[in-house]
Amino acid sequence: MKPSRIVYFIREAFRSLARNRLLSIATISTVAISILILGIAVLMTINAGSFMNRLESDVQIVAFLDKSLSSSELSEIQEEIESLEGVKSVRFVSQDEALKKLQKSYGTDYDLKDTIGKNPLPNTLDIKARDPHKVPTIARQVDKTYGVYKVNYGQGVVERLFNVTRWVRVISLGFIVLLAAGAVFLIATTIRLAIFSRRKEIYLMKLIGATNWFIRWPFFIEGIILAGLGGLLAIALLAAGYGSLINRMGTLVFITLVTDSALLLNIYLGLLGTAVILGILGTFISLNRFLDV
Template sequence: MRAKYVMSEVFLGLWRNISMTVAMIITMAVSLTMLGAALLLYNQVDVIEEYYQTNLEVVIYLDRDVSEEMTTQIDSELKSHPLVEQVQFESQDQAWERFQETFEESPDLVASVDAEVLPPAFRIKMKDIDDAEELIGEFADREGVYQATNQKEILQQVFDILGGAQRLTLIIALVQGVAALMLVANTIQVAAYSRRREVAIMKLVGAPNWFVQAPFVMEAVFAGVIGALFAFGTLVAAKIFVIDGQFQNLFSLMPPVEWNSVLLLLPILAAIAAVISAVTAWITLRFNIRV
């Protein structure tokens, strides 16, 4: 009987303040969407770093007119070098094929590049990519070498951009979270005021605090969980239509965002929404419903 009464009061209270309930759900959904995106991005940055740490290479580009004898000598020295795990020579024709495969979605770019411009190169997998600078220092100024690059330095700029986006998303989520908390508190205050006579009668007949406060707390929790469901739906839609859909080619050079990471957000966001809403509502009620 008590549970039935509490639930009926919950839905009645939500309906009485429908406009504020909708506003609370929307605000909670926006803040949780940003938080979920930040958590997903945080995890994906770690996945990307781990993926590329095991696939990063040092690339030594040769002069286009380098002699076969010099190429053979550099190849021999690289293969016997103690810091090198694997060496792969890439001719101009192979470099052109790689370029075409990489930019197959941009035919205008491919058409504007002459195959003769691309130099032959050695692609070197290091035993430890952190030793790349030592190897580059030994070969960068060698005869026949045009340029030596460390892919880790190039990708570090990408990691820095992703890290900045990650921090920005967290900041926005925190700001939205504060707005959601204030809206939850305000909604509970309005609900408590509108039912002040009912609350007073229940207190006069000896109803315990938890029984009086339960409908208000459940209202906040219900709205918070609904907001979490909307946030999760938004993230799923982003995965389907953005990451795996319209901008699939943009993310093709990075490890995919796994569905397990997305699905894991549902219980996380629902739990965060429920706990924050319940705690905010309870603290608010402490100042509005007195024994």
């Protein structure tokens, strides 16, 4: 493409923006609202995914060991379990350590050691899997290990948790896809109004022999500019709102929001790119109706 044509297309796009200020503002507002809603959905999905990942990563296996085992046998059992495929870490918890943990849950007002006398708690192994979804499989292998008389990993509850997290991810992805489709429709409808006001101009250009792509380029540039401005406005509002939410919820230890600056920057850049793509797509869909007549 010749540089002179590129300059012409850009000049025509800016002329159109200047002539149709109200429609340009309406398009920018529509894009901003669409991207803002989409951005909120993406942030909600990422935070929900992060929360689900934390829940899954907290799943661990507790292996209860026979009291009759010697120190060397305990070490051998720990090494054997550590060698199992998919095991990330194995931590030995002695009877005394288990009693101290239990004492902490009761506080200082109640002395468990004096009450129960001899420590009835067994030695245990806290086992973490590399992949939380492999916990049931590893638990069955651990249960067959010599010296282990019982295995607990929250049977039943864990399987339901994994099922819920899977459906949350699927539903979240479907929700984002629906919002993106809705954004395309809104943007295409708004841009179509702007193009409709210039339908006579498009018709005259076709009469004098202008190709479809010659007609399209100024509209595409206009769509990119409008969508880019709308995307930047949405990102500014989203970043300000999310930053304020992080500051307000910083003291709530039970709710942890995603604060990774690199991840958030990628999300915002992705939303800006999405806005531009939606603008191009909306322009293309809207133009076809007038270029095909």
